[in-house]
Amino acid sequence: MTSVLVIDDEYGVRSGICQILELEGYTVDVAATGREALALLDQRTYDIALIDYQLPDVDGLTLLANLRNRKLPTMTCMITAYANIDTAIAATRQGIDFFLPKPFSPDDLLGVIETLSRHKQLKEEAEKLRKENEASLRALATEKSQTASLVASLRDAVLVINREREIVLANQAMAALIGRESSALVRMPVDAALATEPLAGLAGLLSEESRSERRLSEVTLGDRVFFARVATFHGDDGRGDDGAALGRVLTLADVTDMRRMAMEKPRFIRTMVHEFRSPLGAIRSLIEVATEKSLGNDLGPYLPFLERADRRIDRMVELIGELLSLSRIDLERGPDVGETATDVGAGIGATLDLYRERIAARQIEAAVDIGADLPRARIGEEDLKTVLGNLVGNAIKYGREGGSLRVSARAADDSIVVEVADSGIGIEPENLPNLFQEFFREKRAETRDIDGNGLGLAIVKRLVERVGGTIQVESTLGVGSAFRVVLGAAGEPSQSAA
Numbered sequence: 001m002t003s004v005l006v007i008d009d010e011y012g013v014r015s016g017i018c019q020i021l022e023l024e025g026y027t028v029d030v031a032a033t034g035r036e037a038l039a040l041l042d043q044r045t046y047d048i049a050l051i052d053y054q055l056p057d058v059d060g061l062t063l064l065a066n067l068r069n070r071k072l073p074t075m076t077c078m079i080t081a082y083a084n085i086d087t088a089i090a091a092t093r094q095g096i097d098f099f100l101p102k103p104f105s106p107d108d109l110l111g112v113i114e115t116l117s118r119h120k121q122l123k124e125e126a127e128k129l130r131k132e133n134e135a136s137l138r139a140l141a142t143e144k145s146q147t148a149s150l151v152a153s154l155r156d157a158v159l160v161i162n163r164e165r166e167i168v169l170a171n172q173a174m175a176a177l178i179g180r181e182s183s184a185l186v187r188m189p190v191d192a193a194l195a196t197e198p199l200a201g202l203a204g205l206l207s208e209e210s211r212s213e214r215r216l217s218e219v220t221l222g223d224r225v226f227f228a229r230v231a232t233f234h235g236d237d238g239r240g241d242d243g244a245a246l247g248r249v250l251t252l253a254d255v256t257d258m259r260r261m262a263m264e265k266p267r268f269i270r271t272m273v274h275e276f277r278s279p280l281g282a283i284r285s286l287i288e289v290a291t292e293k294s295l296g297n298d299l300g301p302y303l304p305f306l307e308r309a310d311r312r313i314d315r316m317v318e319l320i321g322e323l324l325s326l327s328r329i330d331l332e333r334g335p336d337v338g339e340t341a342t343d344v345g346a347g348i349g350a351t352l353d354l355y356r357e358r359i360a361a362r363q364i365e366a367a368v369d370i371g372a373d374l375p376r377a378r379i380g381e382e383d384l385k386t387v388l389g390n391l392v393g394n395a396i397k398y399g400r401e402g403g404s405l406r407v408s409a410r411a412a413d414d415s416i417v418v419e420v421a422d423s424g425i426g427i428e429p430e431n432l433p434n435l436f437q438e439f440f441r442e443k444r445a446e447t448r449d450i451d452g453n454g455l456g457l458a459i460v461k462r463l464v465e466r467v468g469g470t471i472q473v474e475s476t477l478g479v480g481s482a483f484r485v486v487l488g489a490a491g492e493p494s495q496s497a498a
């Protein structure tokens with residue numbers, strides 16, 4: 001129900017208005033002075049206020065200003081017997097909604113009140129619409145920016161063109177492939193953006209002749225292989241207004257690593273089969289000497305053959321162990337793998353202890369150099385032992401009798417650099433890039449009689465890389481090799497640091 005506040009110092013006017021409006025079903029309050037009106041306004045909000053221009057205490061204009069300051073939704077109408085243009089202007093400035101000169105008839109009054117309540121309703125509806133509009137615009141803007149940042153950050157390269165073959169969107173990955181800024185590509189004709197090789201093939205994929213909705217193909221750009229997908233989109237009715245497509249989306253997913261892994265698997269299995277077959281063949285021949293009794297009935301002459309077979313079995317067991325560690329490393333890749341903090345100095349000490357006899361047997365002069373205040377390294381204790389064990393083991397195997405072995409560890413920025421250096425046979429420069437591949441072994445006269453299966457360095461590399469470290473090798477043929485492992489520092493100082 002519409003509520004009205006009547007503010008007039010004349011009793012007759014106040015009660016007259018009150019009667020007329022109450023008869024029509026309005027709720028009415030009356031105030032004789034400005035102060036009374038303000039007290040009532042403190043208590044409730046009115047739909048309409050009829051304000052006399054001249055009040056004994058506060059004048060009508062001040063009251064009006066007060067109402068506006070309170071930001072009330074009340075519609076206002078000034079009632080005055082002294083209506084002139086100046087009062088009208090002053091009241092309009094204060095935001096008056098209507099003006100009713102005294103004297104007025106009951107019909108005049110009711111007409112004004114009706115108009116004001118309709119205005120108020122319209123105003124409220126407009127305000128509601130404005131708020132709804134604002135909210136949906138805000139939601140739309142958030143949604144748009146979310147979609148935009150999602151597309152921008154996609155690993156896949158995305159390119160959208162319109163029906164005029166102009167670029168509408170190219171995300172960061174696509175911009176990097178094309179070699180321009182995303183923003184510079186927008187509005188550019190796609191055929192111009194993709195004019196040069198090797199990109200020209202992509203423009204072809206987006207060409208008009210390709211009528212189908214989705215097309216898939218494989219594209220090679222430089223040394224990377226991509227899986228390309230083209231989707232055509234139409235308007236809501238399923239077709240553009242002239243039946244043509246509205247645009248096309250090209251996505252490129254980099255499948256180079258997946259491809260490489262897929263190709264490596266059969267190679268790995270082939271090598272593995274070979275690694276098992278050849279010792280098994282050798283073991284069978286060694287045992288056959290005994291089963292065929294080719295050396296007579298005494299057991300003695302066969303023993304060396306059986307011992308050789310036994311050694312080959314040992315090597316196969318070792319190979320199985322290393323294959324298992326390789327697969328374990330791949331399975332154990334988790335976020336907490338690099339969380340352990342390990343004392344590198346202690347690890348080096350333990351490793352050299354383990355190899356003490358072999359070092360002595362080959363008369364190698366071993367030196368250890370551990371930097372002062374060495375922090376712990378971000379790697380598990382067992383993993384560090386495996387890394388150091390393989391590197392030190394190789395330095396002895398591929399080192400020279402009476403040569404030298406030097407193991408050092410020092411802190412550098414936020415990392416720890418561990419180096420294992422020998423004065424051994426060295427490595428052919430052309431083999432350096434393959435050294436860390438599974439089953440890789442250098443085939444040289446010097447390595448022929450050295451046992452090994454080519455898995456040690458592959459294991460080392462995977463263990464180091466899964467905790468965010470790196471491994472490098474420097475070598476001079478015939479002079480020696482140095483393997484350098486860089487691990488993250490865990491921040492705590494080691495017990496053994498001196």
Ligand code: ADP
Nearest residue numbers: 394395398426441442452453454455456457481
């Ligand atoms: P393995 O020693 O069992 O053959 P690794 O993976 O440990 O396997 O090493 C791969 C190859 O790298 C070795 O066969 C050898 O040719 C070469 N290599 C590794 N360490 C050294 C080293 N310290 N000096 C010379 N060659 C090395």
